[in-house]
Amino acid sequence: MSTYIVRRLLAVLPTLLGVLLAVFLMVRLAPGDPAQLLAGEFATPEALAEIRQRFGLDQPWHVQLGLYLAKVVQGDLGESVRTRKPVAYELSTYFPNTLQLTLGAMTVALLVGIPAGILAAIRPGTVFDLVAMLGALVGVSMPVFWFGLMAILIFAVQLGWFPVAGTGSLWHLVLPAVTLSTGTTAILARMTRSAMLEVLSQDYIRTARAKGLAGRVVIFKHALRNALIPVVTVAGLQFGTLLEGAVITETVFAWPGIGQLLVGSILARDYPVVQGAVLLIAVAFILINLVVDLLYGAIDPRIRYD
Amino acid sequence: MRKLLALLLLGLSVALAQGRTLVIAQGTDPTTLDAPLATDSPSATVVNHVVETLFEYTPDGKIQPLLVERYSFSPDRRVLTLFLRKGIKFHDGTDFNAEAVKFNLERLISPELASAFAFLLRGRVSAFEVVDSHTLRLRMPEPFAPVLAHLTHSSTGIQSPAAIRRLGAGYRDNPVGTGPYKFDRWQKGQFVELVRNDEYWGKKPAIERLRFLAVPEAATRMALVETGQAHVAVRVPPQDVQRLNARPEIEVVTTPSVRTIFFYFNHTKKPFDDIRVRRAINHAINKEEIVRFVLGGFGRPSDAPISPGIFGYTRVGTYEYNPELARQLLAQAGYTAQNPLRITIHSPNGRYLQDIRVTEAVQSQLRAVGVQAQIQTLEWGAYLAATNQPRERNEIQMAMLGWGTVTGDADYGLYGLFHSSQQAPNGFNRGFYTNPRLDRILDQARVATNPQARQQLYRTAMQIIYNDVPWVFLHSEQQVTAIRREVQGFVVHPTERLIASGASFRTSAER
Numbered sequence: 001m002s003t004y005i006v007r008r009l010l011a012v013l014p015t016l017l018g019v020l021l022a023v024f025l026m027v028r029l030a031p032g033d034p035a036q037l038l039a040g041e042f043a044t045p046e047a048l049a050e051i052r053q054r055f056g057l058d059q060p061w062h063v064q065l066g067l068y069l070a071k072v073v074q075g076d077l078g079e080s081v082r083t084r085k086p087v088a089y090e091l092s093t094y095f096p097n098t099l100q101l102t103l104g105a106m107t108v109a110l111l112v113g114i115p116a117g118i119l120a121a122i123r124p125g126t127v128f129d130l131v132a133m134l135g136a137l138v139g140v141s142m143p144v145f146w147f148g149l150m151a152i153l154i155f156a157v158q159l160g161w162f163p164v165a166g167t168g169s170l171w172h173l174v175l176p177a178v179t180l181s182t183g184t185t186a187i188l189a190r191m192t193r194s195a196m197l198e199v200l201s202q203d204y205i206r207t208a209r210a211k212g213l214a215g216r217v218v219i220f221k222h223a224l225r226n227a228l229i230p231v232v233t234v235a236g237l238q239f240g241t242l243l244e245g246a247v248i249t250e251t252v253f254a255w256p257g258i259g260q261l262l263v264g265s266i267l268a269r270d271y272p273v274v275q276g277a278v279l280l281i282a283v284a285f286i287l288i289n290l291v292v293d294l295l296y297g298a299i300d301p302r303i304r305y306d
Numbered sequence: 307m308r309k310l311l312a313l314l315l316l317g318l319s320v321a322l323a324q325g326r327t328l329v330i331a332q333g334t335d336p337t338t339l340d341a342p343l344a345t346d347s348p349s350a351t352v353v354n355h356v357v358e359t360l361f362e363y364t365p366d367g368k369i370q371p372l373l374v375e376r377y378s379f380s381p382d383r384r385v386l387t388l389f390l391r392k393g394i395k396f397h398d399g400t401d402f403n404a405e406a407v408k409f410n411l412e413r414l415i416s417p418e419l420a421s422a423f424a425f426l427l428r429g430r431v432s433a434f435e436v437v438d439s440h441t442l443r444l445r446m447p448e449p450f451a452p453v454l455a456h457l458t459h460s461s462t463g464i465q466s467p468a469a470i471r472r473l474g475a476g477y478r479d480n481p482v483g484t485g486p487y488k489f490d491r492w493q494k495g496q497f498v499e500l501v502r503n504d505e506y507w508g509k510k511p512a513i514e515r516l517r518f519l520a521v522p523e524a525a526t527r528m529a530l531v532e533t534g535q536a537h538v539a540v541r542v543p544p545q546d547v548q549r550l551n552a553r554p555e556i557e558v559v560t561t562p563s564v565r566t567i568f569f570y571f572n573h574t575k576k577p578f579d580d581i582r583v584r585r586a587i588n589h590a591i592n593k594e595e596i597v598r599f600v601l602g603g604f605g606r607p608s609d610a611p612i613s614p615g616i617f618g619y620t621r622v623g624t625y626e627y628n629p630e631l632a633r634q635l636l637a638q639a640g641y642t643a644q645n646p647l648r649i650t651i652h653s654p655n656g657r658y659l660q661d662i663r664v665t666e667a668v669q670s671q672l673r674a675v676g677v678q679a680q681i682q683t684l685e686w687g688a689y690l691a692a693t694n695q696p697r698e699r700n701e702i703q704m705a706m707l708g709w710g711t712v713t714g715d716a717d718y719g720l721y722g723l724f725h726s727s728q729q730a731p732n733g734f735n736r737g738f739y740t741n742p743r744l745d746r747i748l749d750q751a752r753v754a755t756n757p758q759a760r761q762q763l764y765r766t767a768m769q770i771i772y773n774d775v776p777w778v779f780l781h782s783e784q785q786v787t788a789i790r791r792e793v794q795g796f797v798v799h800p801t802e803r804l805i806a807s808g809a810s811f812r813t814s815a816e817r
Contacts, residue, residue: 032687036694038345039422045732046428050420073762082337084478093494164529166496179657254521256335256495263522264334269687 008293012286019282020275024068025041027271028061034269055081055272068275077279078272082265083163087276090261093292095280097167101249102242104177109238114231116185117192122219124197139186144245148179148252165254176253180245181280184238191234195227228299236292240285327499327515328793331527335495335520341463342414342421347802350613352461352498352518354803356397357463357771358484360388360407361454363714365799367543367615369454373402373484383449383755391439391786394507396466397488404442409435412445425704426713430456431566432679449753451760455617455715460803486511486807494573495520497528502635512795512810530581531556531788538796540804542786544602544660560604561785561798565612566719567605567658567712569651569668569778570737577639577647579738586635586774587704588625588677591668597716600663604786608779610768616767618716618751618764622772624779632675647677650706652693655683659783665706667780694730697738707736708783716764721748724771739776 035051052058056067057187071078075089120129153173156164162175197207200223208218247259254260258277265273336349341357344350347522362372371377375391394402414421415428430453433445443744444630446453457463469482481489484503487500519536521527524543528550530536543563552556566633571587574751578584593607606613609621641647649672669679684692693705713721722728725748726740745766751763771777787798792812797805 031684031689031691036690037687047420047422047424050417050424051422054420084338084343085475090494094665095496114542148526150522152526157529157532160533164533164535165526166519169456225426251522253520253524254523254526256493256520260495260522267686 077276105180108181113185113188117189121196136186331539363458386444424454440589452717453714582639590632594625605781613782
């Protein structure tokens with residue numbers, strides 16, 4: 001088990017290097033000059049030259065890449081062109097908020113999606129099944145942006161139940177977390193339903209029922225545990241999607257997370273921050289995948305890692 | 307007794323109202339709170355409440371002393387002596403004096419800081435000499451008429467040297483100035499909060515705290531002001547104006563802006579090297595209609611390259627909407643129905659109010675006179691890069707840009723845009739327009755000593771520009787702001803800054 005974890009962690013390094021390279025090249029291939037954007041529409045050539053020199057933008061890109069990698073290895077992500085603060089500081093300010101939002105959305109998705117899927121599977125073809133699956137269809141097809149604005153108009157402006165935007169309390173988290181969770185909730189509900197239906201048709205379930213076990217025990221102990229494996233995989237992958245979706249949700253709800261930071265930095269061609277933020281998201285993604293793989297073992301003892 | 311009680315209650319309620327926090331929803335979070343590094347208006351707005359400049363540019367377009375008590379120019383106009391106000395302290399308790407001003411102005415132009423605004427003084431002021439504790443001399447290699455206007459720019463704000471030295475890089479998050487508000491805290495990505503400076507040297511503000519929220523999504527900003535969670539929201543989308551106005555507790559205020567929107571022509575390329583074509587395009591575009599229908603009335607057709615309220619502005623006229631004349635001019639230039647003019651118009655999408663809609667309107671108006679225009683849009687960063695290519699590599703024929711003359715002086719608006727020395731990529735003259743006579747006049751206006759003479763020079767300059775038609779003169783934008791009625795005295799400055807220092811909450815009786 002521990003050798004497996006070490007092996008996985010070692011495999012992470014080339015992945016991260018690939019991510020870094022890709023982002024580094026992408027931001028540089030994108031048109032636009034950070035010095036020009038920083039200095040504004042009306043900038044003197046000297047001002048531009050000074051800014052380029054200060055941030056090493058006057059160097060050829062392979063030199064910039066070498067310098068950047070050398071610094072990253074030492075744990076230095078560089079300095080933001082816009083705010084002139086360390087990138088690590090910027091990330092540490094915004095990332096916890098995104099984590100809070102993503103975890104909130106994941107909690108909503110798990111608490112709503114899985115039970116809805118189970119209930120729909122136990123009573124297939126009933127009104128409940130129909131409603132749950134219709135809800136799931138709406139959930140995956142609805143644009144997050146639109147849902148967020150509607151949530152604000154109805155629950156914040158009309159009803160006044162929740163604050164419009166910002167952070168500070170659990171109340172602030174409700175609307176953005178629910179908004180962000182819609183797609184994931186729907187996917188989890190559908191996954192759980194189909195996995196449960198499949199498991200419930202297996203012979204061992206019939207055996208368990210024939211033994212006279214209570215329905216609750218059959219469902220939760222025998223069926224759910226097996227049905228959960230694909231659900232856990234999807235939930236893990238959805239975590240990454242939530243990190244992406246946070247970009248839009250954060251804009252609508254003025255939520256100070258990494259998504260807002262990333263969008264602002266891309267628009268300003270703030271290369272160091274874009275690179276740092278993408279690196280951070282990649283690390284989070286990789287770690288989540290690792291945790292998901294390890295969870296398999298916990299759910300299904302047949303899966304071994306040695 | 308009852309009356310007394312009522313009075314007491316009223317007094318209490320007034321006191322409570324005055325002590326409250328004014329919440330202002332801006333589009334973005336400031337990027338930095340260090341005055342010479344703040345390049346965007348949300349940053350400048352926050353900085354301006356904390357850090358004051360030597361001179362101020364009033365909303366009605368006057369330049370007047372602020373931290374300076376009085377000033378004088380030497381007869382040859384090469385020495386500017388500033389007599390500073392006495393008895394002012396920075397928020398950290400240190401003295402505001404000539405040494406502090408020298409420190410700040412030298413810091414602004416220093417290469418280490420790499421401020422984008424160093425050009426305001428660099429090369430124009432050769433020495434800063436402290437005469438005594440509250441007198442400073444600025445020596446200039448040649449007279450520089452816009453110097454006072456440049457000293458109103460927020461990047462020339464005077465900040466506490468002690469705090470800058472003590473905090474180093476951390477100063478950007480902890481500005482210390484002499485202003486009516488002191489910096490309190492900054493929750494990154496969420497809000498900046500300022501608290502009243504009770505030792506302020508000037509008129510003390512009525513409102514105790516200001517909170518500047520960062521809310522990128524316009525619909526969310528409007529929801530905040532509708533629910534009362536914010537008192538002020540900037541940049542109301544035109545389609546929301548009616549709905550907000552229908553609410554009795556909200557007032558939608560429109561304020562002029564020094565920003566002018568225009569299409570420039572590339573003078574070095576066909577077909578716009580021909581003045582008949584440039585004139586034809588100007589006559590083919592109905593600016594009134596664009597302002598009325600595309601901007602929903604939130605703009606003003608331009609009658610000069612700069613906006614009213616800026617020193618040096620004079621009305622020079624508009625090219626009247628005359629499609630027939632446009633067709634004739636095009637025919638003279640050799641473009642007919644058999645051989646129509648085909649052009650590409652570059653336009654930003656989302657940078658200026660309704661920008662792409664304006665370009666589309668222009669496209670259809672041009673079609674009416676037989677011009678086939680294709681629209682090309684780019685993301686803003688790419689757009690700036692494309693329009694800023696040197697002459698040989700510049701692919702632009704005609705492109706939309708906006709310009710805010712934020713110093714309130716025509717020099718900033720005309721020299722940078724039309725002087726032949728300012729051609730891209732080393733300046734903002736992106737159409738490579740050249741007229742030696744105009745150059746001479748703009749140079750003279752920089753060193754002229756007499757304001758009336760300068761005014762006259764700028765009038766002539768703008769007439770030349772008008773006759774040469776380097777632009778389609780479109781419109782100046784208006785700023786549309788939603789303000790809750792319990793707030794009074796809130797100022798939306800033409801330079802796109804917000805000023806809350808003179809604001810107060812109305813009591814219910816006043817409402």
